[in-house]
Amino acid sequence: MKRTMNRVILPAVVLMLAVLAAAPVLAAVQVVATLPDLGSVVRYVGGDDVALQVLCPGEMDPHYLPAKPSLARKLAKADLLIYNGLELEVGWLPQLINKARNPDIRPGSRGAVDCSAAIDDLLEVPGANVDRSEGDVHPLGNPHYTLDPRRMVKVAKYVAERLARIDPGHGQAYRERADIFAREVAARLPEWESVTATARQDPIIIYHRNWAYLVDWLQLSVVGEIEHRPGIAPSPRHVEEVIVAGRDLGHLLVLAASWDHRHVAEEVAERAGGVLVVVPAQSGGKGGPADYFSLIDTICRDLAAGARKAEE
Numbered sequence: 403m404k405r406t407m408n409r410v411i412l413p414a415v416v417l418m419l420a421v422l423a424a425a426p427v428l429a430a431v432q433v434v435a436t437l438p439d440l441g442s443v444v445r446y447v448g449g450d451d452v453a454l455q456v457l458c459p460g461e462m463d464p465h466y467l468p469a470k471p472s473l474a475r476k477l478a479k480a481d482l483l484i485y486n487g488l489e490l491e492v493g494w495l496p497q498l499i500n501k502a503r504n505p506d507i508r509p510g511s512r513g514a515v516d517c518s519a520a521i522d523d524l525l526e527v528p529g530a531n532v533d534r535s536e537g538d539v540h541p542l543g544n545p546h547y548t549l550d551p552r553r554m555v556k557v558a559k560y561v562a563e564r565l566a567r568i569d570p571g572h573g574q575a576y577r578e579r580a581d582i583f584a585r586e587v588a589a590r591l592p593e594w595e596s597v598t599a600t601a602r603q604d605p606i607i608i609y610h611r612n613w614a615y616l617v618d619w620l621q622l623s624v625v626g627e628i629e630h631r632p633g634i635a636p637s638p639r640h641v642e643e644v645i646v647a648g649r650d651l652g653h654l655l656v657l658a659a660s661w662d663h664r665h666v667a668e669e670v671a672e673r674a675g676g677v678l679v680v681v682p683a684q685s686g687g688k689g690g691p692a693d694y695f696s697l698i699d700t701i702c703r704d705l706a707a708g709a710r711k712a713e714e
């Protein structure tokens with residue numbers, strides 16, 4: 403009786419083990435991106451080879467994301483953490499990493515990917531033209547490089563290399579998809595730049611310096627900045643100065659992110675005689691642009707519409 407069982411079961415077990423050993427490893431790389439636009443790039447570069455979660459909802463200002471336990475849980479099982487760096491996430495990410503107790507994504511480990519390492523032309527790096535008297539909210543340089551698609555190409559290539567390091571079997575696929583992303587950006591740049599041609603001739607007051615890289619890319623003429631420290635309302639005296647600086651310039655635009663203090667931006671636009679342009683500063687928000695390309699589409703289109711209105 404026992405012998406018969408062995409004769410039937412053993413070959414079955416051996417066969418099953420052989421099948422398991424021969425099967426390709428299908429587990430996708432578990433990736434967590436802090437910001438929706440970095441997530442958008444990861445989705446592009448990682449394709450089906452990664453399982454992605456994003457920490458910051460699109461409608462929330464990434465300077466101030468509450469460090470909820472649910473976010474730490476997302477980090478607990480991550481193979482790779484893709485983040486902006488330059489202290490943009492300093493208010494919440496270190497806490498989350500501590501709570502997650504995942505050695506794979508601790509700073510300096512193979513799974514910790516600081517995308518700012520890919521940007522070799524950062525703006526407002528201290529030592530250059532930083533005005534420290536105004537309080538330096540981003541002491542390592544302006545962290546908002548995601549708003550320049552040319553710099554996002556560098557991020558895509560960097561993400562591909564870091565994915566390839568952790569998942570060499572798909573290295574070629576990651577690099578190819580990063581190249582496709584680069585070609586997609588190159589194909590869209592002329593359209594983005596031509597649609598904003600008029601806006602680029604108009605003087606612009608920006609709300610916060612989160613637009614610095616967009617300004618650098620599109621060569622916008624910034625004549626004032628409403629808020630120096632994100633989330634902290636500017637002094638009435640400073641607002642007054644910005645209004646005076648913008649007045650009488652003609653065709654003035656006031657550019658604000660959807661999470662900025664709308665009433666301050668409205669006051670500046672109204673009293674300086676400008677057109678207020680409020681746009682999402684990242685993708686993924688409710689009812690907002692779904693991915694990175696539609697984010698840049700939206701910003702360029704709304705700037706163009708603002709410029710047309712300013713001419714009326």
Ligand SMILES: [Zn+2]
Nearest residue numbers: 540611612632
């Ligand atoms: Zn900022």
